[in-house]
Amino acid sequence: xxxxxxxxxxxxxxxxxxxxxxxxxxxxxxxxxxxxxxxxxxxxxxxxxxxxxxxxxxxxxxxxxxxxxxxxxxxxxxxxxxxxxxxxxxxxxxxxxxxxxxxxxxxxxxxxxxxxxxxxxxxxxxxxxxxxxxxxxxxxxxxxxxxxxxxxxxxxxxxxxxxxxxxxxxxxxxxxxxxxxxxxxx
Numbered sequence: 216x217x218x219x220x221x222x223x224x225x226x227x228x229x230x231x232x233x234x235x236x237x238x239x240x241x242x243x244x245x246x247x248x249x250x251x252x253x254x255x256x257x258x259x260x261x262x263x264x265x266x267x268x269x270x271x272x273x274x275x276x277x278x279x280x281x282x283x284x285x286x287x288x289x290x291x292x293x294x295x296x297x298x299x300x301x302x303x304x305x306x307x308x309x310x311x312x313x314x315x316x317x318x319x320x321x322x323x324x325x326x327x328x329x330x331x332x333x334x335x336x337x338x339x340x341x342x343x344x345x346x347x348x349x350x351x352x353x354x355x356x357x358x359x360x361x362x363x364x365x366x367x368x369x370x371x372x373x374x375x376x377x378x379x380x381x382x383x384x385x386x387x388x389x390x391x392x393x394x395x396x397x398x399x400x401x
Contacts, residue, residue, distance in 0.1 A: 219234050233297055244272050297382060
């Protein structure tokens with residue numbers, strides 16, 4: 216199972232695309248959505264948490280510290296937090312496991328499983344960078360929502376697909392969300 220957590224930063228479309236792609240690939244998923252993210256889903260995409268739940272295998276409430284994903288004995292393979300707020304990054308970096316997102320991330324790091332965080336903030340303060348560095352040093356993968364343009368995106372969906380595709384690459388999930396760089400066009 217791959218855990219997909221969506222926190223309250225702008226860019227929930229990235230989380231939606233990752234979840235859709237994982238479902239399409241046949242991967243089992245566990246979904247966690249924070250309360251602020253539920254508001255942003257409606258604001259940015261006009262969808263509800265109920266719409267997202269239909270795309271996941273399992274759903275966990277973000278305030279449920281008894282959820283199975285909060286234990287190292289739950290054998291999920293990896294976790295993606297997309298988008299990931301600076302508050303969530305700070306909590307993970309400091310070992311402050313106060314909800315299902317930060318606790319499952321803590322489990323990922325301590326059990327040496329893949330943890331991918333997709334920060335969606337700009338500009339960054341030094342403390343943001345330091346927190347991301349702490350997570351990276353523990354084995355977490357920091358994958359900022361920084362799209363490439365060599366695939367010549369024509370619309371926002373192309374940009375969203377690029378970031379979702381990079382996340383899937385890190386998770387070793389095959390996809391065709393964007394054209395890969397070949398260098399032959401130059």
